[in-house]
Amino acid sequence: MTATIIWTIAAITILGIVLAVVLYLVANKFKVEEDPRIDEVEKVMPGANCGGCGFAGCRAFAQSCVEAANLDNNYCPVGGNEVMKKVAAVLGLEVHEKAPMVAVVRCNGTCANRPVVNDYDGLKSCKVKAALYSGDTGCFYGCLGCGDCVSACQFGAISMDPETGLPVVDEEKCTACGACVKACPKKIIELRNKGPKNRRVFVSCVNMEKGAAARKACSSACIGCGKCAKACPFDAITVEHNVAYIDFNKCRLCRKCVVECPTGAIHDVNFPAPAPKPDKQAPKPAAKPVTPASAPAAAASPQTEASSAVKPVKPADARPAAKPEVEKKEE
Amino acid sequence: MNKLLVSPSPHIHSKTSTRSLMLDVVIALLPSVIVSVLFYGWSAVVVLASSVVFCVLLEYLITRYLMKQASTIGDLSALVTGIILALNLPPTAPWWVAMIGAVVAIGVTKMTFGGLGQNVFNPAITGRVFLLISFPAIMTTWGGAKGFIGGADAVSGATPLGIVKEGLAQGMTLDQIYAMHDFSYGQMLFANIGGSAGEISAIAIIIGFIYLLARKVIRPYITLSVLVTVAVFSGIFWLIDPTQYTDPLFNLLTGGVLLGAVFMATDYVTSPMSDKGGIIFGVGIGIITMLIRYFGSYPEGMSFAILIMNSTVPLINKFCKQKKFGRA
Amino acid sequence: MKKTFSIGGVHPDDKKISAGCAIEVLPTPKTVYISMAQHLGGPAKAVVAAGDRVKTGQVIGEPTGFISAYVHSSVTGTVKSVGLRKDLAGIPVVHVEIDVEPDEWVETADTTDTLVTEIPQDPKFIVDRIKANGVVGLGGATFPTSVKLCPPPDKKADILILNGAECEPYLTSDYRIMIEKSRQIVVGAALMKRVLGVHKVVIGIEENKPEAIAKMSEAVSSLAAGSGDYAGIEVITLKKKYPQGGEKQLIDAITRRQVKSMGLPIDVGAVVQNVATSLAVYDAVQKNRPLIDNTITVTGDCFPRQSNVLVRVGTPLSYIIDSLGGIPENAAKAISGGPMMGKAIANLDAATLKGTSSILFLTEEQTRRKPESNCIRCGRCVEACPMGLEPFLLNKLARNGMTDELEQNGVQDCIECGCCLYSCPANIPLLDSIRIAKGEVIRIIRSRTAPKK
Missing domain, CATH: 3.40.50.11540 (NADH-ubiquinone oxidoreductase 51kDa subunit)
Structure with missing residues (x-):
């Protein structure tokens, strides 16, 4: 009995030792030589494998960083400057800071602004819809509302607002990876500078139709009138194909264009107070769901600038107050 | 009308739906259900009712409360599973056996994979096999049920296959066994043999088969290849030694070969898509069934054969594709 | 033995309810809108401007590129405008708008009805x-x-x-x-x-x-x-x-x-x-007559006035419908073309094109898609596909964006006939996703083969 036990223990021990040696030899034989820095870089990556950097995943990005002579062409939009600094530290390279970006939905075709004329009855996909027809409203350029951007977002930063039928970007969750930009068949979503204290001014429309047609399709469309371009002291606004565009690198957030826009197509977000109105009462867009829906609309107390920079809660701007003005104007 | 409906083409749809297909299967099962009720009486009704109720109820509860979706019982697939499971049980089985079968069929085999269309194995058969292994005594006792028609001797204590297996194991020849038990093919066709509720009448099953074919619910290839394989395989052995191996007709008419070939092997979800794949699938079932019957320890092997072949379906689907247009 | 194709196919209900209606000529509307994109390939370039007088059959659009075609005026009248107008899908296309006057054909055209049977040699x-x-x-x-x-x-x-x-x-x-x-x-x-x-x-x-x-x-x-x-x-x-x-x-x-x-x-x-x-x-x-009119079937179970009408190219769809009694109350969808491959009309103000073959009205009940349920792997789509493809598989691959596998499984062969979606008992919008995937795969194939040329 004892002999059997001893033999068993001995046999198994010997077997274990032999196999360990075999494993060691095999592991040595098939060892892949890899720069150890790749692992180190990968460790500091966000690990989302979103592909926002243009590489297949975080490891591919790390490998590219290690191989690159400098980091000018590599940027992780998800991790931003912080991660890039860490990467640079690992590799002993320098990194130039890039302004943080955020996805911006450039369509203000809410249910209220755009009368619905058709009823879609196919696969719920913007791609399918875009290939089929102009969309349910008279606007050929606007948001189709099927949420391809929502499903493209890996970070849960985009959701559809059931009230407006438009996608809403959660600025905190958005990493500017650009997946939604690629997913949108109408090219509505754009990556823009997040701006100081998350303040941005942008044209929330891409309708290239002539003024009257654009206006007919959507009450807050850009009609390409060019008033904003004239008002801009920094030459940041260009009007091409009947639609204005604000170059965020030139824009200084003075908001002269916002008050000038006759349809309320230019949006300013995260400003503590409404844009100054120089002489006349300027209309403002009827609905601007730019901040997350979780932001309490009743947050009437003005946020301090420091807190709004960290958490962009919808400031107590005068939007609700401006609402009647728009309606008055339209009547 | 004020808003025009817009959708990609096509703009019309054939009237066929999952529900209509399942309803056709239910109708095709009716002859077998009626026969089993006639011959086994109230006990068959109890088995049927409990199996169907538990299957449907379970699917409803799981979809609504576990998966938090709209209930899918409207597609009638749970009803079909319930009926087929009942037809696979002995009429004397207590209600709780049917309930356990339903839990295994719907809960384990079907819904854990994501519901209809996602399961790898046929739910009803998995349920039956589970019961067969767990409660062999209940699952192989047939006597005691009093039918609405037919005398007490209509139901014998064991299935013909069981009797044969037993007899051969005791060293008897087939002629001796037959002489003792007086089987006739007429009895087998018209429900005069012992067996689970669905096995007893070949005619009822064939009526269902013809209905399914006429309604184009199934294609005949799987069923026919199972039957032909069983006949050929047993034919060869029977010709070699008729005293030890049962003849082809006996094999076709007993032990759920027909029920399995018509209703269970042809289950859309767990059978190959192409006709070629269906033939391979059917031949596989036939061979495995006969191997189990002749050489295995169970008297019959249809359920095991179908389960085993279910697992090969993805592979068969991968290799048996339809010929594409314009590609030699 | 009557001939037919070898793989797949479906048998939708015939419904040729307008078969008995002889072709009627519809009066020309007051204004026609002639699209410059009436053919496959590059859209034609408008060669008339607002204020020009055009005769019936006069060239108003010239081809751009090898695969393109001439576009002629279908009426006599004055060009009112040349500009973007929405087609039946609501997509802006260049149209020539012409105010209609009584017909005056270009001199070269033979407008008689005599049958010319002699075939030119050249x-x-x-x-x-x-x-x-x-x-x-x-x-x-x-x-x-x-x-x-x-x-x-x-x-x-x-x-x-x-x-x-x-x-x-x-x-x-x-x-x-x-x-x-x-x-x-x-x-x-x-x-x-x-x-x-x-x-x-x-x-x-x-x-x-x-x-x-x-x-x-x-x-x-x-x-x-x-x-x-x-x-x-x-x-x-x-x-x-x-x-x-x-x-x-x-x-x-x-x-x-x-x-x-x-x-x-x-x-x-x-x-x-x-x-x-x-x-x-x-x-x-x-006859040296340009293609300026075509026969259009106006039909539907809910449409009382079944017709086959001969209309000039550029006639607004709403004009045709109104002259035949207007849109039926219970119509939910208007289709240009047949119910299997036709395009749903999103904009009834759009004008007819050379290739417009019908306006079909379907009711909500006939055309509304039923909610999608799980694939039951019945293989009906495979059976129905006339190209021998596996729509259920292509649909799955397409929804996951697996372009290599899509190509291996022949998505580029799809002819978009709609048999798969028509026959799917689970109402899965197979063709919707396959059509998009097909476009992507063909683009990939083209971009791969292009540099070799």
Whole structure:
């Protein structure tokens, strides 16, 4: 009995030792030589494998960083400057800071602004819809509302607002990876500078139709009138194909264009107070769901600038107050 | 009308739906259900009712409360599973056996994979096999049920296959066994043999088969290849030694070969898509069934054969594709 | 044994309820809007400006590029504007808007009804006339006919197939012209036969149109008796099965040759033209009349005034509908084309195009899609697919964006006939996703092969 036990223990021990040696030899034989820095870089990556950097995943990005002579062409939009600094530290390279970006939905075709004329009855996909027809409203350029951007977002930063039928970007969750930009068949979503204290001014429309047609399709469309371009002291606004565009690198957030826009197509977000109105009462867009829906609309107390920079809660701007003005104007 | 409906083409749809297909299967099962009720009486009704109720109820509860979706019982697939499971049980089985079968069929085999269309194995058969292994005594006792028609001797204590297996194991020849038990093919066709509720009448099953074919619910290839394989395989052995191996007709008419070939092997979800794949699938079932019957320890092997072949379906689907247009 | 294609197919209900309605000529509307994108390929360039006076049949749009076509004014009148207008899908396209005045044809056109049966000897003359008169394929794709009739020199056609299958339910415009203008169609076929230099012309008609088969056969035999130019033309009865009228399916049905994946009919020596195209070819060559009008079926179970109407190109759809009694109350969807492959109309103010074949109204009950449920792997889509594909698999791959696998499984062969979605018992929108994936895969294939050229 004892002999059997001893033999068993001995046999198994010997077997274990032999196999360990075999494993060691095999592991040595098939060892892949890899720069150890790749692992180190990968460790500091966000690990989302979103592909926002243009590489297949975080490891591919790390490998590219290690191989690159400098980091000018590599940027992780998800991790931003912080991660890039860490990467640079690992590799002993320098990194130039890039302004943080955020996805911006450039369509203000809410249910209220755009009368619905058709009823879609196919696969719920913007791609399918875009290939089929102009969309349910008279606007050929606007948001189709099927949420391809929502499903493209890996970070849960985009959701559809059931009230407006438009996608809403959660600025905190958005990493500017650009997946939604690629997913949108109408090219509505754009990556823009997040701006100081998350303040941005942008044209929330891409309708290239002539003024009257654009206006007919959507009450807050850009009609390409060019008033904003004239008002801009920094030459940041260009009007091409009947639609204005604000170059965020030139824009200084003075908001002269916002008050000038006759349809309320230019949006300013995260400003503590409404844009100054120089002489006349300027209309403002009827609905601007730019901040997350979780932001309490009743947050009437003005946020301090420091807190709004960290958490962009919808400031107590005068939007609700401006609402009647728009309606008055339209009547 | 004020808003025009817009959708990609096509703009019309054939009237066929999952529900209509399942309803056709239910109708095709009716002859077998009626026969089993006639011959086994109230006990068959109890088995049927409990199996169907538990299957449907379970699917409803799981979809609504576990998966938090709209209930899918409207597609009638749970009803079909319930009926087929009942037809696979002995009429004397207590209600709780049917309930356990339903839990295994719907809960384990079907819904854990994501519901209809996602399961790898046929739910009803998995349920039956589970019961067969767990409660062999209940699952192989047939006597005691009093039918609405037919005398007490209509139901014998064991299935013909069981009797044969037993007899051969005791060293008897087939002629001796037959002489003792007086089987006739007429009895087998018209429900005069012992067996689970669905096995007893070949005619009822064939009526269902013809209905399914006429309604184009199934294609005949799987069923026919199972039957032909069983006949050929047993034919060869029977010709070699008729005293030890049962003849082809006996094999076709007993032990759920027909029920399995018509209703269970042809289950859309767990059978190959192409006709070629269906033939391979059917031949596989036939061979495995006969191997189990002749050489295995169970008297019959249809359920095991179908389960085993279910697992090969993805592979068969991968290799048996339809010929594409314009590609030699 | 009646011929049909070898793989797949479905049998939707025939519903040819407007078959008995003779073609009526609809009065010209007050204003027409003529699109510059009426054909496959580059849109035409408008050569008129606001204020210009145009005659019926005058060129108002010139082709841009090899695959493109002339566009003619369908009316006499004054050009009001040239600019973007929304087509039936709501997509802005350049249209020429013309205020209509009484008809005054261009001098070159022969507007009489005399049948000209003599076939010109010179193929080039025929092709030039076809091109100059803006004839495009009227079977659905609106591919410029002159391009299709001039295959590359290394490829030679040996059979011309005239497509009279009209396999889509409801549509009857081809059926009516085959009955009412059978001789002209046969002359058109003989003209194309001369151009292609083929000896065999087959006119394929489905068995559900016995009257058209009789009329066409009679026209062929009487013309063949008069001249040797009509030898080798025959009418073949086809089994009723959708999509018989698909180009590849029709070639398969008639010649048993299968066009290779990504190939063209000419690769197997066949050229397919629609019967309506043949009629347009007749008008263009024998009468020097440009393609400015076409027969449109206006139908639907809910539409009381079934009609086959001859309308000028550029007539607003709403005008046609209103002149026939307006949109029925219970209609939910208007379709341009058949119910299987037609396009849903999003904008009824859009104008007709050369290739418009019908306006079909369907009720909510007939057309509303049922909620999607799980795939039950019944294989009906596989059985129905006339290209031998596996739509259920393609759909899964497409939803996951697996382009390599999609290509391996032949998504690029899809002809978008809709048989898969039609037959799916789980109402899975198979074709919706497959169509998009097909476009992507074809783009990838093209971009891969392009640099090699």
